[in-house]
Amino acid sequence: MGAATPAATSVLDALRRTEFARLDEGAHVYLDYTGGGLYAECQLREHMQLLMGGVFGNPHSINPSSAASTKLVERARAYVLRFFNALPEEYVAIFTPNATGALRLVGEAYPFHAGDRFLLTFDNHNSVNGIREFARARGAHTTYVPSVTPDLRVDEDLLPRYLSDTIGNHHNLLAYPAQSNFSGVQHPLEWIERAQSHGWDVLLDAAAFVPTNRLDLSVWHPDFVAVSFYKMCGWPTGVGCLLARREALAKLERPWFSGGTIVAAFVQREYYQSAPGAAHFEDGTVNYLNLPAVEIGLRLLDGIGMETIHARVSDLGTRVLDSLAALTHSDGSPAAAIYGPRSWERRGATIAFNFLHPDGEVVDERYVDRVAAEHNISLRTGCFCNPGAGEVAFTISRETLLGGEFGEGMTLDDYVRAIGLHSGGAIRASLGLASNPADVESFGRFAAEFIDLAGVPDDLPPRQTC
Numbered sequence: 001m002g003a004a005t006p007a008a009t010s011v012l013d014a015l016r017r018t019e020f021a022r023l024d025e026g027a028h029v030y031l032d033y034t035g036g037g038l039y040a041e042c043q044l045r046e047h048m049q050l051l052m053g054g055v056f057g058n059p060h061s062i063n064p065s066s067a068a069s070t071k072l073v074e075r076a077r078a079y080v081l082r083f084f085n086a087l088p089e090e091y092v093a094i095f096t097p098n099a100t101g102a103l104r105l106v107g108e109a110y111p112f113h114a115g116d117r118f119l120l121t122f123d124n125h126n127s128v129n130g131i132r133e134f135a136r137a138r139g140a141h142t143t144y145v146p147s148v149t150p151d152l153r154v155d156e157d158l159l160p161r162y163l164s165d166t167i168g169n170h171h172n173l174l175a176y177p178a179q180s181n182f183s184g185v186q187h188p189l190e191w192i193e194r195a196q197s198h199g200w201d202v203l204l205d206a207a208a209f210v211p212t213n214r215l216d217l218s219v220w221h222p223d224f225v226a227v228s229f230y231k232m233c234g235w236p237t238g239v240g241c242l243l244a245r246r247e248a249l250a251k252l253e254r255p256w257f258s259g260g261t262i263v264a265a266f267v268q269r270e271y272y273q274s275a276p277g278a279a280h281f282e283d284g285t286v287n288y289l290n291l292p293a294v295e296i297g298l299r300l301l302d303g304i305g306m307e308t309i310h311a312r313v314s315d316l317g318t319r320v321l322d323s324l325a326a327l328t329h330s331d332g333s334p335a336a337a338i339y340g341p342r343s344w345e346r347r348g349a350t351i352a353f354n355f356l357h358p359d360g361e362v363v364d365e366r367y368v369d370r371v372a373a374e375h376n377i378s379l380r381t382g383c384f385c386n387p388g389a390g391e392v393a394f395t396i397s398r399e400t401l402l403g404g405e406f407g408e409g410m411t412l413d414d415y416v417r418a419i420g421l422h423s424g425g426a427i428r429a430s431l432g433l434a435s436n437p438a439d440v441e442s443f444g445r446f447a448a449e450f451i452d453l454a455g456v457p458d459d460l461p462p463r464q465t466c
């Protein structure tokens with residue numbers, strides 16, 4: 001998608017003034033939308049009015065206050081399906097605490113057995129990487145598909161070889177992100193059908209994609225989709241969703257039951273009967289007071305239009321990329337290195353980079369954090385829970401990783417030193433629906449501080465996590 005005309009996105013300028021006024025009142029420059037979206041004030045007002053105007057009890061009952069909650073929960077569920085254009089005959093929306101909860105549901109219940117395959121891209125969030133532990137525990141084989149520098153995409157010629165490597169009568173699960181939370185790369189949704197035609201079930205991690213891109217489940221038919229709603233509309237936190245094709249859901253074997261997931265369970269008979277559909281996968285009491293806010297938030301996105309949001313972040317993201325590419329020291333050497341695509345093609349508004357000293361060394365990301373805080377800029381540093389993308393971006397080989405022991409009692413800094421790295425990761429700037437040109441200009445002023453920077457102070461704090 002090309003840059004938007006100002007008229008097309010003027011609705012977002014108005015919203016920024018009215019619904020996100022707290023950003024400019026506090027001189028905040030928020031550039032961490034891949035970490036968490038921001039809510040519009042009207043979402044809170046509508047949600048609070050709804051809560052203040054009713055009596056809502058635990059939905060696991062039939063009394064009037066319980067029925068009122070059930071009605072809202074089911075309305076939210078129906079809205080989520082509608083938002084993603086998912087037919088209720090084809091898809092079920094299962095509420096979870098977050099995208100991680102959705103991914104875990106699939107990982108722990110996917111019927112992995114010896115000889116089965118779990119295929120995933122290097123470029124994945126740790127909440128997808130963690131599924132390999134479920135696969136391994138049940139004897140399935142895990143294979144990682146590498147990304148290739150400099151764009152950090154998967155070699156499209158190589159992928160078919162991985163996809164055709166299945167054995168009949170086995171369960172095969174492919175997991176990849178629709179958009180990288182590290183580099184912003186948008187991996188092709190065309191892989192879904194291609195993989196399915198080779199006998200793979202497809203788990204699409206859409207957590208970083210859906211806040212600024214339309215995911216139309218009448219066009220694409222992944223077996224499982226994981227999202228977190230706070231990333232899409234800022235409020236509420238604590239609610240995510242697994243969208244699952246009914247056919248694929250029927251394959252899952254839950255390792256336990258709990259309150260809410262069964263029609264009945266017996267103690268003396270040690271038997272239980274599962275609840276049908278989504279309920280079988282929703283452990284305990286769903287977040288019933290926050291679920292109405294999901295509908296409120298998604299309605300806001302629908303009202304603005306995902307295409308408008310997409311156009312806005314494409315325009316602003318192009319400017320951020322261009323400003324980083326043009327950032328040079330007085331001697332003409334580059335002052336920033338971008339990890340991922342430099343052009344606005346098949347990428348989203350998540351931009352990973354590092355600042356460089358004039359001698360080409362990476363500027364310590366902890367110092368970047370410090371300067372960003374002085375500018376009241378919220379961005380992210382580290383590896384963003386996506387170690388595979390980082391390993392490729394920083395050309396860290398398996399041998400290098402094996403060369404340093406990450407033993408008990410060691411800190412991340414000890415390990416970074418042990419394997420000879422000069423930095424603990426990258427910087428990530430990400431844009432969202434409330435981003436505006438002034439944010440990009442502030443980012444440019446902040447970036448200019450790194451021009452001709454020869455060194456950093458030696459009082460930087462220890463690294464806690466990557």
Ligand SMILES: Cc1ncc(COP(=O)(O)O)c(C=O)c1O
Pocket residue numbers: 034035098099100101125127177179180181205206207208228240
């Ligand atoms: C691509 C991707 N997947 C999964 C997650 C995990 O989301 P959550 O922490 O909401 O479970 C994130 C969070 O940043 C993400 O960006």
